[in-house]
Amino acid sequence: MSTETQALQRYSLSGATMGTRYSAVLYAAAGLNLQVIRTELQQAVDQVDQQMSTWNPQSDLMQLNAASCGQWLSVPDELMWVLSSAVRISAESEGAFEIGVGALVSACGFGPEKPLSALPGKQPSAREVLDIDPGNGRVRKQMPITLDLNGIAKGFAVDQLARCLERHGITSYLVSIDGEMRVSGVKADGSEWCVALEKPIKGQREVLGSLALSNTSIATSGDYRHWREREGTVFSHTMNPHTGAPLLSELASVSVLCTSCMYADAWATALMVFGVARGAQLAKAKRLSAIFVLRDGDALREVTVGL
Incomplete structure (x- = not known):
């Protein structure tokens, strides 16, 4: 570990956005102007909300x-x-x-x-x-259509947070909005960033496992955070464009890792729609790393691609 790395200090910032909060954990030299960075981070997510909400x-x-x-x-x-x-x-x-x-x-x-x-x-x-x-x-x-960017805008906002920090020369950070995250570099002690994967259980927050990451993004699509019940059927906010109905699937969640959080966000939704068999094939073809979590009775089963 270099003396320069050891001298880095840990900073943590957060703020409201998109009905939730963003967070930024970063390592930088002492004397960082936190107020300027906090203002720019908030402006970045506010801009996405103003354009895409x-x-x-x-x-x-x-x-x-x-x-x-x-x-x-x-x-x-x-x-x-x-x-x-x-x-x-x-x-x-x-x-x-x-x-x-x-x-x-x-x-x-x-x-x-x-x-x-x-x-x-x-x-x-x-x-x-x-x-x-x-x-x-x-x-x-060309014809009437109602656009919804909820499957990609949050990931883009995370990328915008990352770009904001990088403009200030910060290369060691973890930025996130809910389960969409992007990490760069390593922590001051030289270790990678540790990211927890959540168990896809409605109404609970439990850890399924963890990943050590560096210089990548991760986004998760699942059926356990936002859901409704209609005529006795419980369904999530993910829609199946092929059927024109809410997605009903054996999959509980899909997490995708790639450089851009915007792409990870969108591809997590796409693979969720496809299901584990076709989704795993597509992930391999697109060279995406993915974690599929399936409900198997009362148990959860993982299928991984590219990890």
């Missing part, structure tokens, strides 16, 4: 949802990048990841509106409906 009717995303078909709408660079990435991942995942399920999400009671008695059914894919023009910073819809 479905709970704020004035967000850029909701303005796009409300825009007339055929109307070009200017969108910020960050939203443009997330929309473009979402459409690309949708194509790569054979439609398992889909942001055009907003009407279904809302009808099931996971949005600001009251749930509907009847579900809208299968929705058109955003990659077929959206015209995305990055060169001119604009987007338009």
Whole structure:
């Protein structure tokens, strides 16, 4: 361990965002201007919320949802990048990841509106409906569609937290929003960051296991944090774009590891939709590291890929 590494101090920052909290644990030299960094971290997550929230009717995303078909709408660079990435991942995942399920999400009671008695059914894919023009910073819809970025925006926000720290020359950190995390470097003692995996049990917080990580991101999609009951059936906030209904699966959760937390977030959702057999095949094909947790009676069983 170098003298420089030993001299690093541990700092911890957190703040409210997206109905939860972000956190940042970092190692840096003494005398770090915490107030400046705290302000910039909060601005980073506030910007994502202002652009991509479905709970704020004035967000850029909701303005796009409300825009007339055929109307070009200017969108910020960050939203443009997330929309473009979402459409690309949708194509790569054979439609398992889909942001055009907003009407279904809302009808099931996971949005600001009251749930509907009847579900809208299968929705058109955003990659077929959206015209995305990055060169001119604009987007338009060819037909009505309700976009929902909850499967990718939180991961993007974590990446934005990381970029904020890196602009200040900080290379040893763990940033997170709920279960989406990104780590860089190692801690001051030279050890890797230890990240806990949560047991997918509704209403409880128990540790399933832990991973030692460095220079990677991890995101988890599961059925145990946000769920509803409808006509005697319990289902999670993950929608199945192929059926136009809430996902019902033997999988309890999927965690994906890759460099970008935004990609990990989206791919965790895609693999959750596919299930363990097809999901594991796709993870191998895309060279993703993934942890599938299945319910086997009262027990939990893990299937890992690339670890």
